[in-house]
Amino acid sequence: MIQSKQVKRTNAIIYVVLTIVAMVVLYPLFFILINSFKGKFFISRDPFSIPSGETFVGVDNYINGLTKTGLLSAIGWSFFITIVSVALLILFTGMTAYYLARIKNKWTNGLYYMFVFSMIVPFQMVMFTMSSLADTFHLKNPIGMCILYLGFGAGLSVFMFAGFVKSVPIEIEEAAMIDGCNPLQTFFKVVFPIMKPTAITVAILNAMWIWNDFLLPYLVIGISTRYKTIPVVVQMLVGSNGNKDLGALMAMLVLSIIPIIIFYLTCQKYIIEGVVAGAVKG
Amino acid sequence: MEKTLKKYFLIFTLPTLIAFSFAFIIPFIQGIYLSFCEFTTVKNAEFVGLANYKLAFSEGQGFLYSLGFTTLFTLISVVSINLLAFTLALFLTRKMKGTNVYRTIFFMPNLIGGIVLGYTWQQMINAILYQFETTLVADAKYGFWGLIILMNWQMIGYMMIIYIAGLQNVPTELIEAAKIDGATSWQTLLKVKLPMVMSSVTICVFLTLSNSFKLFDQNKALTNGAPMNKTRMLALNIYDTFYGKTGYEGVGQAKAVIFFLIVAVIALGQLSLTRRREVEH
Numbered sequence: 001m002i003q004s005k006q007v008k009r010t011n012a013i014i015y016v017v018l019t020i021v022a023m024v025v026l027y028p029l030f031f032i033l034i035n036s037f038k039g040k041f042f043i044s045r046d047p048f049s050i051p052s053g054e055t056f057v058g059v060d061n062y063i064n065g066l067t068k069t070g071l072l073s074a075i076g077w078s079f080f081i082t083i084v085s086v087a088l089l090i091l092f093t094g095m096t097a098y099y100l101a102r103i104k105n106k107w108t109n110g111l112y113y114m115f116v117f118s119m120i121v122p123f124q125m126v127m128f129t130m131s132s133l134a135d136t137f138h139l140k141n142p143i144g145m146c147i148l149y150l151g152f153g154a155g156l157s158v159f160m161f162a163g164f165v166k167s168v169p170i171e172i173e174e175a176a177m178i179d180g181c182n183p184l185q186t187f188f189k190v191v192f193p194i195m196k197p198t199a200i201t202v203a204i205l206n207a208m209w210i211w212n213d214f215l216l217p218y219l220v221i222g223i224s225t226r227y228k229t230i231p232v233v234v235q236m237l238v239g240s241n242g243n244k245d246l247g248a249l250m251a252m253l254v255l256s257i258i259p260i261i262i263f264y265l266t267c268q269k270y271i272i273e274g275v276v277a278g279a280v281k282g
Numbered sequence: 283m284e285k286t287l288k289k290y291f292l293i294f295t296l297p298t299l300i301a302f303s304f305a306f307i308i309p310f311i312q313g314i315y316l317s318f319c320e321f322t323t324v325k326n327a328e329f330v331g332l333a334n335y336k337l338a339f340s341e342g343q344g345f346l347y348s349l350g351f352t353t354l355f356t357l358i359s360v361v362s363i364n365l366l367a368f369t370l371a372l373f374l375t376r377k378m379k380g381t382n383v384y385r386t387i388f389f390m391p392n393l394i395g396g397i398v399l400g401y402t403w404q405q406m407i408n409a410i411l412y413q414f415e416t417t418l419v420a421d422a423k424y425g426f427w428g429l430i431i432l433m434n435w436q437m438i439g440y441m442m443i444i445y446i447a448g449l450q451n452v453p454t455e456l457i458e459a460a461k462i463d464g465a466t467s468w469q470t471l472l473k474v475k476l477p478m479v480m481s482s483v484t485i486c487v488f489l490t491l492s493n494s495f496k497l498f499d500q501n502k503a504l505t506n507g508a509p510m511n512k513t514r515m516l517a518l519n520i521y522d523t524f525y526g527k528t529g530y531e532g533v534g535q536a537k538a539v540i541f542f543l544i545v546a547v548i549a550l551g552q553l554s555l556t557r558r559r560e561v562e563h
Contacts, residue, residue: 018373022387027406028435047412088301092301095293121545122545127521132324151298158298187294213395214395276444279444
């Protein structure tokens, strides 16, 4: 049993290594958390200590930051834009992908490859022309943002849905048609329910991207309207004033991260599966 | 069935196509055209041929510097992220107790957006450097390594998850057979496990490659190019050219086209590698 003794020792070392890595991973989050409760002058002087006594200011930084930045409204708009965009993406790109996968001719093929092609084009390529187009067509508002996200997310979403539809035997749909369903009914009653696992993956990949996206809302909605999203507000808080209120910044960073952590801990299984599926296919 | 479905073309595709045209098709075509024009808005474009491309590579634009900086950053990140992620994946597939907790923790940073985590790290790195009476923007070295650390922190967990999925698909019979044949664990790793997860390696290398190369948010938040644009990556360079001062929009668009071409070459490289592997199997 020398072997197992050695295995035990290796495992012990691995636990130690893993724990150290875990602490390194968590430390930055811990760092902003402790500093968000410190007075702003103590943050630069004494950044690594736990707040106590005179350095502890309770939730002052949170109140300060919230009144200064309007982060609460930004959290609301981030939720609105993310949820509506993801819903539009699931519904419309699901339908589009179904059509493109079932009807085979040079037009549908060309369209399909256009969607796939869009996945490799970096945002910088279209950012200037797209934001002036958004200006012309009055898309500089939350609804317009959702339409743009439908367009930007279409590449990956169509690609993933189409890959799935191709693996579904067509006989089920034909049976539904014979029973008198029109194509729309067939899609919503037969195909859409089977697509659910892919829909979850598509939803998670897009939600993670849209929630965190900075440049698109920054360029399209800008900083002067009331529709700012979380990343835009955080950027503004730091970018605009030279004399930074570090306490408020720390508090706002903490508040921006909390919704993501809650989402992650509740849907962890789906998120990890979705991300793996997305990586393998994309 | 095809016949009836065909009539539904507009119902099934129109909403997506409209949004896709606004977000991608029209801006993309306009973007290519405008890279050959001088303009300040889309409407006052004047054709100038290749002038923008020439200007893009001129000394004052710092485009080649950004390209070099981005390439070096990408190379180091790809190697370090993949080595560390693969090592962690090996640790977490040893059937030890409690590994799920570690997996949960390691993956978490990947969900936090670039701007938010950029500022989080900016504050922390500055707090550390403050002890040595310097700051993140005092020297380009700090910014460079700061970006590397940040990128590792964010992406290791993500790549680890993909490697874990790959390692779990290696048949246990294969590993046991190697053991019976007297292979050491090092040999099992190099001769059995690694060849079996090569497709995961391809995926991870290209994911880290394109994500590092296209990095913007983290760069904008952490250093915004400081000091003196010495930590400015390609995407930020293009952004600054567009929105920094008026009159250079055409140059920005030309840079964006070059950037797109490089990214496209990387993507095609991945595609051909994946295809070749599929043929081999």
